[in-house]
Structures are given as C-alpha cells and as structure tokens.
Amino acid sequence: MRKPPVLAIVVPCYNEEEVLPITCGLFKAELDDLLAKGKVAPGSHVLFVNDGSRDRTWEIIRELAASDPAYRGCSLSRNRGHQNALLGGLMEARGHCDATISIDCDGQDDIATMEQMVDAYLDGCDVVYGVRSSRETDTFFKRFTAQSFYRLLESMGVECVYNHADYRLLGAAALDGLSQF
Template sequence: MNDILYIVVPCYNEEEVLPETSKRLKAKMESLVGAGKISRDSRIMFVNDGSRDRTWELIAQLHAADHIFSGVNLTRNRGHQNALLAGLMTAKDLCDMAISMDADLQDDVDAVDAMVDKFHAGCDIVYGVRSSREKDTFFKRFTAEGFYRVMNFLGAETVFNHADYRLLSRRALEGLSEFREVNLFLRGIVPMIGYTTTTVEYERGERFAGESKYPLKKMLSFAMEGITSLSTKPIRYITMLGFLIFIIAIAMLVYSIVRWAMGHTILGWASVMCSVWAIGGLILLSLGVIGEYIGKIYLETKGRPRFLIEDVLDEK
C-alpha cells in the first residue's frame, strides 16, 4: 500500500511516558509497513503543547535518532483540543489518513490495525470506542457515562464512550479544516463532517505513568465547553422553565384571590421566602448560562488564532 499514515499525539508534560509511547508506536508502524498496509513514509507526530518539562527536548531527540518521528512545537500552551487540531492540520497535506490518540498509552495501539483496515474498506472516519468500563471505579464509570448522556441530551451530539482516538481520511481532514470556531470541541465537531463512518471497539488500559490531564473539575469544564459550543438547548430550556414558572405564578395568584374572596387569611412566610430564593437562584443561573454564550460570541468575533506553531520537525 502507498497510503501514508500519520499518528498525531498531543503532549503536555509527558516526559515520563514518551520513551515507552514512542517505542510502542514505532513497533506498531513497522508492523503495518511490514504487512504492506501503509507506506514507509508514514510518521508518528508528537505535538508539544507548551510543556514545562523536557517533552520537546525528548521529541527532538527522537526525531534526530529516527525520522519516523516528527514533531510540532506550539509557541505556548493552548489546550489539548487546539494541540490536537494543530497536529492534524499540519499532517493534512502530508498524509492519506491520520489517527489521533493520547500519549498516556491508555488507547490500545493494536486498534490501529482495525482502523487502517476500515479506511481501506472505504471509511473516512473511524471512531475508537471503549468496549467496557469494568476497570473503572463506580464513581469514574458513573461520571464518565453521565458525561456522554448529558452532552447528548443537551444537544452536543457525541459518540458514546469515544474520546479523541479516531482515524480521519484526508478528505475528512479537509472537511475539519472548514470549521473555523475558536471554541473547539472536536468530539462534537467531527460527527458533523459526515462521510462514511464506523467504529472500532477496544479495551482501554491504565495510564502508563504520570497524572491524568482530565480530573473531574476539568471534565465538568470540558462538558460545559462542548455544550455551549455546539448547542443552544440550554437557553431553550431556560425559556421553557421561565414559561413554567410564569404559569405556576398565575395559578398561585388565582388561588390567592379565591382564598381572599372566601375570607381566609393567607399564611405563607416560608413559601414566600422559598419562592424568592428559588426565583433569585434561577435568575442567576439563567444569567450565567447566557453569559457563557455571550463570552463565546466575544471570543469568536475576535478571530484570534487557535494556535501558533514555533517549529516543525518532519522529513521525508
């Protein structure tokens, strides 16, 4: 096969895992080349997202030792999604297909074979989907699966149990390049591209070394980013809730008038206080949600670059 594959790996403070990650990925690429599934010009592209450790130094050393490794160095930390996009857009004109995966070795590298086979079968997008979460704790499993369900309920269409382990053909990469938003949520944007799509199941492993880059706090922030970047349903739900409260208020007004006409004294300090606090909280929540959207409009209208590349190491 003459199809060129680029494996794009965003890296932020990954000096602990890079030696093992590069070793496993190189072995996988060599096996695919040996099997005639990909071209010898295929590359492993590490994207340094403004790391504060020796990550970029190690990437440069890997490239100097073996040109199967290439590197992209961003000028500063721009976040996982921007770093991933920087790698994909750099690889877009150099490859026939690109696979994105994390550096922590939790994504099963053996699933790459099935992804490449699906590409040769005519698929433009192949999602890596976790087959199970049996190794996760109850809390992790509950929050992770809840993340996908809430996202889909609120209008951010995602592939269940899929993170950022996926294959994109050059045609799909060209389609991705047409999406210009600054507020990136690739898990929701990629399904919008269309084309022939399929999935490959794999067993997700433990992180090889280092700490997770997505604790619960960051996952919640990530979910909010995805929802407000891809859907207006939260604003619609606020409108519906406002109508519901208005109807309840009218009903309570009618009830109060009827009680007054019948000569009954209306007791209700507790109900009044609860109503005031509930409505006040609802107003603040509504303002917060609307503020999220206004903030995103503000950032989008500025048109700032999503990333800036300082250096690229890639040779044919």
C-alpha cells in the same frame, strides 16, 4: 479497496517526559508492523505535538525526530489545551498524509487496534472511531463524569458515539472538512 495510505499517528503531549520514552517505541512498533504488512505506505510517521510542556517533553521529541525519520514533532508556543494541541497536530499532518490516527500519549488506548482502523480506511471509511468497550480501569470519578457528559449531550439532542475518545482515524477528506471549521 484503496491503496495503502501514508499514515500520520498524531500524539498530543503535555508534560509526558516519563511516559514518552516508553510509548514512542510502542507507536513506532505498530507503525513498523503496518508497513511490513503493506497496510501503510512509506513516509508514514508519528507526529508528536508538544502542548507547551514544562518538563523535558519537547527535548525528548526533538531527540526522537533527530534519531529516526519516522518520528516528527511540532511545538505549540504555549499550553493551549489538549483539544487545541490535537487539532493543531491534525492540521499540521493534513496535506502530508492520506490519513491520521490520533491517540493520547499515555498508552491507555489499545494501540493494536490501529490495524483495524487502517483496514476500515482501506475498505473506504474516512472516519473510524476508537470506542472503549469498558471503563473498568477508570476511577469512579472519571466513569461518573464521562457518563454524565454523554447523558447531557444526549439530552440536548447531540448525536455522538458513546464512549469514544480522541482515538480515531481521519482520512484526507475528513481532515479537509475539519479544516473548514
């Protein structure tokens, strides 16, 4: 079993001024719970990545970072898109932590499953996917396009985890591998 990691929760943000004040507390509460249980090490933090937001998102991130060392932020020079913001955040966190968990800012992923991800890391896993058990809350269009996407990938012979999202844990070795792309 591994020692508790310094964990960075990486949260890409684009125009999130309405939801960020709500979800930041949820991320911090989960981090505090993991710290209290001894599952993550001191120095663990939430890293918000501003993806060129046009609202007050970056101001809110700066205020959070100034108010509590568990909150950190970085800002892209302009809007680069969700996946680029996510990658930028992972690369920013790399070298400053033992593991990252990436999660969307909107709070739709089950934050409480972070503990299971960390447990899997402690047991030796370097990559842990968050996989949706259901898409019932998605609109018809979102369900249809997601299912079509996975069918297309499958038809092309791509190996992928069905219904996974950007909600995942990556250990330092996986982050180092990702940085080589």
